[in-house]
Amino acid sequence: MNTTPATAAMSLLVGLAGQQNAGKSTIFNMLTGANQHIANYPGVTVDKKYGSYRYGGTRVEVVDLPGTYSLSSFSLEERVTRTFLLGDKPNVLANVVDASSLQRSLCFTLQLLELEIPLVLVLNMMDVAGRSGLKIDTNRLQHRLGVDVIPTVGRRRDGKQDLREAIRAAAVRREGKTLQPGYELLEPALEEMRQAIDQTNLATHYPARWLAVKLIEGDEEVLGQVTWHLGGGNAELQQAERLRDSFFEQHGLSTADYMAGCRSRLAADIVDFCVTETKKDRASLSELVDQVVLNRFAAPVILVATVFVIYHLSIVKGYDLTQYWWPILASLRALASDLLPAAGMLDDPYIRAMGLWMVDSANALLNYIPIFLILFSLIAILEDSGYMARIAFILDKLFHAFGLHGQSTLPYILGGVFAGGCAVPGVMSTKSIPDEQSRMATILTVPYMNCLAKIPFYTLLVNVFFAPYKSWAMLFLSTITIFFALLVARLLTSTVLKSMETVPFVMELPKYHLPTLFGVGQRAIERTWQYIKKVGTIVVAVSVCVFTLLQFPGLSEERHGAFHDKMDQATATFRAKIADTPHGERFADDKALLELANLYTDYRTAKLNAGSGAAGVDDKFQAAAPELFAFLKPADQDAKTVSTALRQLDSQRKTLRRQIKEEQIVGSFLGMIGKGLEPLTQWAGFNWKVNVAILSSFAARESSVATIGVLYQEGAEENKSLEERMSAETKDGGFTPLHALAIMVFFALYPPCLATTIMIKVQTGSYKWMLFSIVFPTLLGFVVASGIYTGGSALGLSGIQMMAWFYGLVVALALATGLYKTWSDKAPPIVRVPDFRTEKG
Known part of the structure; x- marks a missing residue:
């Protein structure tokens, strides 16, 4: 491995590895300060966070690896971490562990030691361990492991200089004797396998003993790498397979489970040797809080209250703050207007019209910044406190029945489970979902929630066509989307997402911690800036396309x-x-x-x-x-x-100018498409004006009402409201509440807006899924709307009657789907992970 002395190099590469909730981010912030950057690992959507600092004349680059429980190839995070450690070959590996849960953390440490990379053990959260009655003898622990052990309290910056010095010393020091886990019954086979590996070119790519462990363990990715290097059917692979089969026949246990048990026993032995407990009979603060927070009766109430606070502070109060933020954006627009060619009396120069359109498109996204700052701050507080894991634990069983994940909760909340959310932060927050299949299902169904921009359109149609039943109609709209999201998620995970990677739900309930102002603020700013950069690179190009479709070919x-x-x-x-x-x-x-x-x-x-x-x-x-x-x-x-x-x-x-705009829309490419679609959309009760309004709303949902206001002009001169104008004009044309119901349901299922579509591209890294997020909801929405309008017309049902029947059908279907899935999962697989709880579903 890489043991080149640091004095021979001007820089060091340090990997920061650890399990989730060990305080790895606080240690990263402590080491690097503000000198940080975020990107994605090549080909995946897992964050790559890296920063640097200078120490003793040497530049040290630190890469914050994804939090993971092991170095298997089971999850995306595990593969990313292992690929970095083996491929980039860092000079030093800093392993951050939770001092208050040392035995669980050491199981991962023992796997890292097998990689033979110079290692420093960062014993974080020493203050929490002390309050829990744990006294850790760091000298004993250091002697037992054979590596430097540095106690830290990351949130207070305690141990910063000692850690930097230990990293430098580990890089300079020649490879020393470190603890290597023993696997008892498997040791003879491991030694034989190691010697066989030494005779191949594999030893130049991987540590021989680690590779022997992984072959006998049956690690799928390592088996694939060996096949790639040596070809299929080679002696090493055949030998490992025979040994695995023989061991299982003799002991009734897989080699992987046996090795995990050996590491677990060794970790327990180390803890017994190094740790003294002074409060054995007392329940910890986390346990006391969980007795209330996870109580079967109190948990739903506390969860709903937490969700409401998040929604109210971020979406409601954050939206209120936009009234102070928007004037700043408006001044930037005014500045752009001054720099562009002056407006004409009726016709503006093309460069001005397109330039202001792009600025307005960007401002529509930048207007969410106050919401995001509050939202990401609250998310950071939930993550750092430990309650985010409890949310996933509480709801995972319900969501699992529909192919979702416990951590799908927050994206749905932000998307608008309560009317008034926004799909953009909802899609952004899916990054924390570890199950790729569930994450994709969540991304594709979050836009079904009732975002704030849909509410004006719903309000317009409800006031015009369902005025006597406003309360029922709004209840229908605010809840039908939840049932649809669950049903669509189940459909997608059973079809197009079926082949995607799934992982068992490994649930660890970390101890509660008090978040720090610096950590919360830094993460909120960091995530908001990431949103601005990523969205801003795409929105301009897309906005030009939408502008062209609305402006051309123009008037005769x-x-x-x-x-x-x-x-x-x-x-x-x-x-x-x-x-x-x-x-x-x-x-x-x-x-x-x-x-x-x-x-x-x-x-x-x-x-x-x-x-x-x-x-x-x-x-x-x-x-x-x-x-x-x-x-x-x-x-x-x-x-x-x-x-x-x-x-x-x-x-x-x-x-x-308004009349010109109206005629431009009617005669534009979008207008022509709207009229061309009318023979088809008549089955759903849509006329060409509704088609144009729906098409134009792709840029922004708010534009649907604005477009309808342009198209329904009769009575505008008498200062009639849009509701009055639309009601009079639609009644003359035979427009009924049944038409309105079909339109509202289609609008609920309609593809996400421009900003959300861009965010789907960012989160999935795929134009294919971005296109799917447009095409599939369009087809689904049209089929459902056609069924409502055509079916209701054939049965002679009124709009409110069809609403009741349709609602009952969807709810019954959702209940049946959830119950069937729950009953069919009689024996869900459990991953054998030593010393901490696991749950599937």
Whole structure:
């Protein structure tokens, strides 16, 4: 292995390994400070966190490896960790262990020692161990293991210098004698296998004894690597297979389980030798808290309360904070508007229109930053405190019946189990789910939740078509999506996700810890910045595509000319009204008039965005255009005449621009697609206007109501509400509550919005799954909506009657699916992991 003295190199590579909840992240932060970066390991979605520091003139790069319980090839995290240790060959391995759970942690340490990499044992959480009545003799432990043992309290930065010095010393020191686990009955076979490996080229790639252990253990990935190096059917593989079979026949136990038991007994022996317990008969604080938190009656209540607090603080209060954050984004948009070519009276330069569209698309995503900061802070608190593991433990059995995981809970909460969530943070939070199949099922079903952007559309249709049944209709919408998500998850895990990797649910309930302000804040900022970088690299390209579909091919020359004629009439009227003032001649020039009109539009927009700070807007505009500002805030009669005429001109200009936009949408590629789909979508009760609204909402759900507002214009001049306009127009066209029900259900199942689609690409690393997340929900939603509309029409049911029948059918199907899955899992597999609890389902 790599034992090159550090003095011969200008840098060191250090791997930071440990089990989950051992405080590895706090040790990483303690060592590297703010000099950190996050990426993904090549080909996988597991985080690669690395940082660096300088010590004694040497640059030390630290790689924070995924938390894992072993070095088998069972889970993605285990494979990533093992691949790094064997492939990158770090100079030193810092093994972070939980001092309050030393025996469990040492089982992993013993596996690391077999890799023959210089190792430092970081005995973290010494304060917790002390409060638990554990006294650890570090000198004894160091002597027994043959490696340096450094006691630390990562959250207080205790032990930082000692750890840095131990890492440097381990890199400089020649390879010493370290403890190697003994496997008793298997030792003769291991020695024979090791000698056989020494005669092959495998010894140049892997430690010989470690490879012998893994071959006899039957590690699938190692067997594959040996086959790749030596070819299938070689003597070493055949010898290992014969030995495994023979051992099982003689002892009724697999070699892997026997080896795990040997490591467990050795770890227990080490703990007996090095640890003294002073509070044996007392229940720990964690045990006392769990008596309440995990109580079969109290647990659901506490969980719901926790979920509500997370939702309320992050989504509700975080959304309230956006009213202070949005003006900052609006000012950035105003800056972009100033830098781009000026707007035309009716037609904007293409570069301006597209530029502002891209800025608006980015701002729609950046507006979530206050939500994310609060959300990720709360998640960090749950993780660091130890309660996140309890949430997964409580709900795993229920979710397992539908192919999900206990840790699918948080993504659903954030996505909108309560109306008003957001699928973007929901999809982001799936990264912590260790089961790849469950993680993918969660990613693909989180968008079914009721995000905040869907609520205006639901509210519109409920108020128009289900006004007497508002409470029932909203209950239907807020719960039907949960049942659909569970059913779809079960369908996906039984079909397209069936071949994906699954792992038994290894559940460890860590001791409760008090989170630190630095750790929580650092992780919240880190995760939010990661979101900004990843989403920002994709959103621009996608927004350009959506812009093109909505803008082109554009108006015909005839229609374009007609709108310009109306604008010319409006400007002529304006000039006639100010002709008798001293300013009439000044605005006879089209360029001067356009400058005034644009200034007025910018001024009104700035006023709306400024809110309580509107006074500062006046000062800004007066300083920028002192002569023209006199017409925005007139002081004399002549200026008031110009100001009044300007307001009327601006109103007519806005109306014409809105009408142009309406016709552009109707004649755009999306509009043509909407009309082209009408012969098909009529089975679901959709007309072309609904098609266009649904298609446009792909960019952002909020745009569905805005698009409908553009398309349903009759009555707008009389200041009728959109509900009144839509109700009158749809009734004339035979639109019924049954139509509305089909539309609402389709909208609930409709593909995720642009931001969520981008996040699905980021989390899965695959355009294939991003495309699937669009196509599958579209087909599913259309089939269900068609069944509702066509079936309800054939049976002569009203909208509210069909709603009740459909709800009962979906709930019954969900219950039947869950019960069938539960009964069919009579003997779920249990992974044999020594010294800590495991559970499947």
